[in-house]
Amino acid sequence: MTAMTAMTATPALVCVPFAGAGPSFFHPWRDLAAGRWRVLPVELPGRERRILETPYRNVVESALNCVDDVVAGLGDGESVLLFGHSLGAVLGYELAHLLLDRDITVDGLVVSGSPGPWTQRERRATGLPDEEFLVRVEEFAGFRHEALDHPEMRDLILPVLRADCEMHENYVPSRDDPLPVPICSVRGSSDGLVTAEEAQQWQKATTEAFRYAEFPGDHMYLVDSAREVLDFIAGEFDPTSGI
Numbered sequence: 617m618t619a620m621t622a623m624t625a626t627p628a629l630v631c632v633p634f635a636g637a638g639p640s641f642f643h644p645w646r647d648l649a650a651g652r653w654r655v656l657p658v659e660l661p662g663r664e665r666r667i668l669e670t671p672y673r674n675v676v677e678s679a680l681n682c683v684d685d686v687v688a689g690l691g692d693g694e695s696v697l698l699f700g701h702s703l704g705a706v707l708g709y710e711l712a713h714l715l716l717d718r719d720i721t722v723d724g725l726v727v728s729g730s731p732g733p734w735t736q737r738e739r740r741a742t743g744l745p746d747e748e749f750l751v752r753v754e755e756f757a758g759f760r761h762e763a764l765d766h767p768e769m770r771d772l773i774l775p776v777l778r779a780d781c782e783m784h785e786n787y788v789p790s791r792d793d794p795l796p797v798p799i800c801s802v803r804g805s806s807d808g809l810v811t812a813e814e815a816q817q818w819q820k821a822t823t824e825a826f827r828y829a830e831f832p833g834d835h836m837y838l839v840d841s842a843r844e845v846l847d848f849i850a851g852e853f854d855p856t857s858g859i
Contacts, residue, residue, distance in 0.1 A: 627695040627723055629653035629849075630686055632704035632711065634729075635753075635780035636773060638663035648843050652850050653697065656689050658682055658707075662776040671779035675703075675787045679710035686711060687718060695721035697853055701838055703784040705730035709821065712795050724798040724853050725822075728845075729810050729835050732817025733789045737809075742782045746774065753777060798825040800852050802845070804837030805830040827852055 629649060631642040639657030646655045660682065662671030672678035690696065696715055700708030705727035712725050731737075741752040750764060764770050801818040803810055812830070819826040831837045831844060838845055 626651070627653055627697055628656045628690055630696050630698050630708075630711070631655060631657045632698065632700035632708045633658065633660065634700075634702040634704050635784060636663075636777040637704075640664060645842055645846065648846050650846075652846070654691075654694075656686070658686060658704075658711075662779065667772065671776045673779050673783045673786075675707055675783050676710055676790045678783065679707055679714055679790075683711060683714040683718075686715070687720065690720070695723050697723045697726070697849070699726045699728070699849070700730075701728040702730055702835070703780055704728075706733050706784065706787050706789075709733050709795070710790060712797060713791060716796070722795075722797045724800065725795060726800045726802065726849055726852075727815075727818055728802050728838060729804065729807060729815075730801070730818075731810055731814035733787075733821055735814060735817055736787070737785050740781075740785045742778075742785045749778065749781075750774075753781065794820065795822050796824060798822060798827075798853075800827045800829070800849070802829045802831060802848070804833040804835055806833065807835045807837070809835045 629645070631639075631645065633639065633641060639659045642655055642657040649655050659666055660671065660678065661669030672681065686696075698708040698712055700706070708725055708727065712722050715722050739752070741749050744752055764773060799818050799822040801815045803812065803815045807815075812828075816828050819828075829848065831841050831848075833841060
């Protein structure tokens with residue numbers, strides 16, 4: 617496998633969460649990264665340590681407000697490889713532009729389970745009554761989070777999930793110029809939400825190398841395939857290749 621680009625030693629793998637998820641989803645990735653990257657999850661308001669904060673309802677606003685935290689978490693001269701799944705893919709796309717604006721070296725963007733940034737979802741969950749909303753989200757994700765069956769946890773999660781779905785479904789890119797960094801688009805082979813054709817739309821979002829790949833599974837394939845995903849990323853963005 618030919619690597620898409622070279623990276624400096626131990627870059628940061630900035631992981632952007634999908635709708636309803638928090639940074640803890642990526643904590644197991646730190647061990648799985650096996651020293652290849654320093655895993656740096658993005659912490660959005662409304663969840664985990666920031667649970668009392670109001671969640672964002674706009675992707676561009678969210679990126680503008682969290683880029684400072686991302687930059688603050690980087691070491692001196694540390695480069696960045698971005699990974700985002702679903703909502704995290706378009707948020708990662710916005711963050712890549714903002715990081716480049718600050719002269720941060722972005723080695724690449726890995727987008728997962730997402731159509732190109734200019735394609736909006738046809739079937740929506742935003743605005744539906746609670747039960748219909750949760751059914752639609754469960755249909756999108758391919759599973760129902762067990763926490764939603766507990767009234768107290770549901771009351772905490774539902775507002776964040778609604779805000780995340782709203783900002784994802786209403787997303788319009790802040791700019792039309794493609795990224796000058798490699799993009800790798802991946803999806804579950806049986807994803808019923810994002811087609812292979814839609815996932816390959818990301819080729820138009822970069823002026824550099826583009827790669828598309830599939831993993832066994834549905835839209836949330838990465839829940840059970842973290843090690844395989846990270847090994848794949850390492851093969852695509854090999855810091856020792858010199859390419």
